[in-house]
Amino acid sequence: MLYPTAIRPARMLGALLLSTLVLAGGTIVISQAASAQESAQSVEFSIPAGPLSQALMVWGRQAGVQISYLDAVTSGKSTSGLTGNLRPEQALARLLSGSGLHYSFSDPRSVVISGRSASAGMTAPDGSILLDTITLNASGAATEGSGSYATREASIARGAESLKDVPQSVTVVTRQAIEDQNLTTMEQTMARTPGIVATREATSAPAFYSRGFKINNYQIDGMGTAYESSFRPDFDMAIHDRAEVLRGAEGLFSGSGEPGGSVNLARKRPSERLQSSIVLSYGSWQNRRIEADIGGPLTRDGALRGRLVGAWQDRDFFYSPGDEKKHVLYGVLEYDLTPDTTVSAGVSYQRQKGNKWFLGLPTWDDFQLMDIDAAGR
Template identity: 40%
Template sequence: MSSSGRDSGIRKTFSLSLLAMAVHALLNPIVVHAATNTQQDMVVNATSTDDSGDNEKQDYAVKTTRAGTKLLLTPRDVPQSVSIVTQQRMQDQQLQTVTDVLNNTTGISSNLVDSERSEYYSRGFKITNFTYDGIPTSTGDSWNYGDAASDTAIYDRIEVVRGATGLMTGAGSPSASVNMVRKHADSKDFTGSVSASYGSWNKQRYVADVAGPLNSDGSVRGRVVTGYQDQDSWLDRYHKNKKFLYGVVDADVTDNTTVSLGYDYEKADTRDPTWGGLPIFYSNGSLTHYNRSLNSSADWTYYHTEIQKVYADLVHNFDNGWSFHVNGTHAKNTFSDKLLDIYSAYPDEDTGEGTTGYGSMDRGKRELTSVDGYASGPFELFGRQHQLMAGVSYSRQHNQTYSQDGVTDLDEYDITSADMGAFNNNWTGNIAEPQWQGWYLNANDVIRQKSAYTAARFSLMDPLSLIIGARYTQWSTNGSSGNMTKNNTTPYAGLVYDINDTWSAYASYTSIFQPQTYRNSAGSYLSPVTGKSYETGLKSAWYDGRLTATFAVFRIQQENVGTEENGVYVNNSSEQAYIATKGARSKGAEFELNGALTDNLQLTFGATRYVARDSDGRYNSDQPQTQFKLFTRYQVPMLPDLTIGGGINWQNRVFEDVTGPDGNTQLVYQGSYPLANLFARYQVTKQVSVQANVDNLFDREYYTYMNNYVYGEPRNFSVSVSYQF
């Protein structure tokens, strides 16, 4: 799947141009930034002034965050690797789902399992922690509840903390935690925007975001974000539409107290979705190579999801610098589907004969009720000022799924559908729907977490601070898969040393605790994941925090990690079975440069290299161990109404152990590949702008999943018009 020499030359020219632009800016303006930067204050106030005006609203970096510790800190003072994707970055790159954001975030890799489901990895381990405004949600692999499919139009930013995040999430993996921060009604003036876009495969998208005061003095404010999207795909016959609505009211009850009430709704309907991928081997043992447009689904398949969330949020700021924050949410996610998987998948190379399909009809829901409250603020001890945070949380999550098997032979109860005939590039999905044999329970489990947590940031001396903390978690699950209760205390420790006004050195340690909801082939839960995580590195901040850099070295030791058992399912159902692996280790380094190189040039550059191994060799070998991700935006000084940019993502070769038609395991490779993208935006008037984006510029052909072949997205474009008022 190599590109032509001409494409290779274009890629090299494009990459060198971007690199030259970055180096030129890096060698010139940063000297000014460093000279004007001041020492970071030990305590960051909850409110801050915006000294840079509109420039900061367009930044790729943020000044403060609670990511990692829930203490309000600058990114430089957080002793872990943190990437924050802002609204401006999402708009420039047209990152319209959380999946899009993660695919373009430093250190994150993914598997596109089929047309509807994705898996995400960081530092070699699978990401299972998704939080909304800091409230955790437990996810599984068998069903997609829409966490990563959520539309980004409703979010102010998305925060990714790599490594173990037990202090924030309680039970969790050492991969990363993804926190989605919702937008608020923070404008006392009527403002908003509407946009419309059209792109490849008849993709239409319409979004409105309107905010303003609801009373005369603006103490009560409202905001509504709504949108509709309709599209086909590079896959034949595939069609999807979604609609979403988000509304929030923020009220200043007193000068120091704000209450927020919000509602979030999203519904997606898909026709002819795939379940799994395409056959890898022909019956003669040679590798297949189908058209990217080939859709393995039947014409009677569908996939529906619906998400509803309500939440309430209260923040009170005391005059002494302390603040109290309580957040409560109730969420209900449902899905239903009718799917076809290519079950016996070794077709004849010439005729396409020899495959059969497995039919499954499924439905399920997840209900989550959570409350989280914490207080944070400064205190004095031994003549120095420090910070303290303490809180409690409770969550109850109910997961329930049912399935029906499709059968054609009632006497022998053959769970496969009829012979699929000639499965080749001319396959149309015209196959008889199997007979469905009645609903049966897949899972009906309730997961509870009760936690108490605290963290303190001590100023040991002017250049040295120590963050220590711990979270005590009572975790339990009850239901059809059995009952399990685990209690655990997760420590957190981090040191940050300010080398000078620009650079800091840091080191952190945390333990790992994750009761697993994965099940083995007999239906029993695997034992909890345990381990240790270490990280050290350098951080810097220029231009009053508008540009940041992080260099991190990490090591993760983990035991009892659940890994897919190829071709094995729980009690012969459609639920993937897992086995426990011993002694997984990951060690490596990451680098990220993010923010404003100048007022005209924004850049995000991330590089990751790690080695993950277990007793059998390379661990999760289908994930790239080397990645580079670059994206830039440049406002042309000679034409200030014109903004141009682009980037490139590159990953190294990966492979998968796959069983061939002769019963032997073979290594299947996906070679290294780059994905380039471009964008341009022109401000036609003060209110109207036009933007164009191109992804996979050189139309690189690649696989995103190799247990079965799933192709990545071909070259595509979009054009959008936005009106700001």
Template identity: 40%
Template sequence: MVLNSNSKGTAVRKASKAGAGGRTARVWQWPLWLAVAAGPAQAQDAQALPAVTVSGEGVASDAATLGKLPLALREIPQSVTVIGLERMQEQNLQSLDEVMQHATGITVQPYQLLTTAYYSRGFKVDSFEQDGVPVLMGNMAAAPQDMAVYERVEILRGANGLLHGAGNPAATVNLVRKRPQRAFEFSGTASAGSWDRYRAEADLGGPLNDSGSVRGRIVGAYEDRGYFYDVADQQSALFYGIGEVDLSPRTVLSAGLQHQRIRSTTNMAGVPRYKDGGDIGLPRSTYLDAAWDRFNWNTTRVFADLEHGFGQGWTAKISANYLTADSNLKYAGAYGAIDRETGLGSRLMGGAYKFDNTQASIDAYVSGPVQWFGRRHELLLGGNAQRTTSEQYTGMLIPALNVPVDVFDWDPRGVPEPGVGPYASPGETRLKQQGIYAMGRFSLADPLTLVLGGRMSWWNQSAPSARQRIDPEFTPYGGLIVDMDSQWSLYGSYAQVFQPQSQLTRDGKPLDPVTGTNYEAGVKGALADGALNVSLAVFQIRQKNRAQQDPDWPCVGNNCYYISGGEVRSRGFEAEASGQVAPHWTVAAGYTFNTSKYVSDSVSNGQPYASFTPKHIFRLWTNYALPVMERRLSVGGGVQMQSGFSTVSGPVTLRQGGYTLVDLRMAYRLDKHLTAALNVNNLFDRRYYQSLSGTAWNNRYGEPRNVMLTLRAQY
């Protein structure tokens, strides 16, 4: 859910003069299948694309369209969290990783190479969008996302196959880019913090002609930082530019470019454990790689949108994205579990790689109202397609680095940098996915709304070793919403998604796709005229048709045959409250309980499925402007509590107990343009592992106590 986002400069779209003086409203851009509004105020004819801004005044039931039709949270029959610009600024959330660490129900697993995986309801999140268009993220070639570009982050938990086609029943993460405004606005920040972290941002936008029919916005950011572990550092530079043109009162064309470059000294090894799984107790500053490690990214995204209002409430939009990304990695790190008696067992291993990716995405839809049987309903028809190419090149380090490592006395600068042999690639992998979808939101009675939809997907992958085709796959969706009154609603929903499998049957054919089905029911409320949103949901996910080894055909070496029939079940409930609880006081709180297990599996039947995700996760953030000094002084604080988790590594189990983290913030508004803020994270310096991978390496400490001082200017 959303904290107030009433900071200046959060206008998302002002596409016509008619809307420039309209009342402000908080709106959201949802995945296509959710994007049908039911408010009676939307029955009016759309003579021009109306103005939409994001503010702290609550959810407006009469909010007009922004890309896809806006919905109040309680009109959506699934769990949704939105983290807006103001909260990102308050908590100093500079990357998508940091945003996800504070989102309800999300587990963040830091991996090697500064890459990260997100988990929701026990499953890995693999569905990402920018402005509602599916995009490639989390790939080795794609740089981590810098939040300077984005207005807000929307997270829909559970299956979302109606929009994406293939994926896991985890969550969809939609990053909404900043857009130009009709009024001139500028903001800039300068930050300095622990471990030599320095950052600067600038954001400038406004009209480019007298009428405001041509608008532009540019954003730049640069960061130079170290980490709490020794040696590693990172320099990142970001540029973002977007322009909008009103081709007519009903038509808006926008186009932009986003480029990010990162140069980093990475940390592949993390820290190992004892062979029995015990914690060695190495300092959190331990760095077991070579000082010449590097991992560098270059990512460029180009995008364009064309939106047209036909009148009578009907709207069409076509969006296109193109990504090109490359990265290169060279590393050497300690690998191997440690013997308690001798302190030995780790050796230096390394490698060199290059990664190249491209992705082209297109999304088009038309939506609008119809009158059937004396009642107003909403329809949405559309389609999208993605084409992705990826290639990995491998080079050998010369000479070999298989030498013993003393993890208790390691000098990262004592390893000479080796040369790299010729790079080789097995070939390019190509993935194509197309889909058409239809959805309707049907008003059965004044308090009752039925949502039905379906998608047909075509999926094709060509890899050096195999080809696979799924043609076609149908994905259904259903939801029911009961409005109890003007504030409260009950809902239930059924959502599905599929995921292709590469394992082969004894006949040499790929298994049928895994299907993930999300069942959810709950209650939602929009209180205080929409300023405070609350929700409670129960859910169950069943992922069926998972691969299992064929019992009639034993494996020969690494060659195995498989059958379908495996099943995983995830259950739980979530509670969330977010918004303005009183004047000048905002709160965002979320609690998740989740368990998952193998329901049917030839090896792990009855065992926990995602033991590395905690059963209990509670997250709270609050901020209050004190009633002194003309409310120039504000204080904020956050709590993150979670239960323990574990990871199986061979014959042993690695465990991290539950822990609590406390964050604090204090900000002072120097004048109407300048604000200074101090953030303190992990106030009590809790020592904990954020992720556990195995006894050999890649176990990651969480950040120790750290501070960040920020000066923000806004005009």
């Protein structure tokens, strides 16, 4: 939409037209003037101090040059003004001095103001104007550091996808929820997931049910893994960023579909800055635990990053001689081959050794536990 102003006589044949063009990306202010003077010739300038946007309009009128810029680049900026006989380019450089803005002439009668470095070039060889580079940063489905119990994305559907685009019920237990609720094992995490029943089998291995069916499909970082054995471990959550649980038939996302659902454990990734933490805990029945985590860039440019996570736990149970010792170690490296390509390699190790009941504890016929000293006497 154009808003014409009154037409004033110019020094020579010509007219002045001020207009404002509203675009989706912002407001472009155009000040144009017709003049017989060439921009390379000196011009008598008299521009008062004040807002930079107004000074640029005055400069365009006095120089006889069309000037274009986004109003956002001049917002809040001012100039000390100038007076004297100068070439238009010299006067413009003085007005923009200290503002962080740059200019580029597409022809002797047109100039573009931008926050982009002049060395990057503002005009293509064909005369078209090059727009500023826009950089988008996305964290994908990672939840660590978000401080939130919710997320909009999940990688259980073969890559980071918006949850609203996955045609199944998906629950993501974020890193913040894992830490706040002290969920150290997958069993504890699954037990707090809506729609999931967490139990233990006769061999004390964890088992999970969804919609009446046992979950048999498991993924690590989106890749299928074998988890069906009589003595399968209960994955430790110290090394994981989040747990993603898909409920219902999931043949669209796995090689062989199951009616119960699928579980994806996403491991932690290296961070772009150095960070470290250590967590000590002590609980009932001599439950002692230590977690250590350190990671960050390994090269000056940050292209190579690494992370190392370890956990140690030694605990007893309310029955004797039940106990368990656990050692967990995880390491990962990431390297940016190109701005669009990152390769990563990681390895995790978990060892559990303990003495547990396989078939439960003896009870009376009313299901009350027998008062038995199982210490070996």
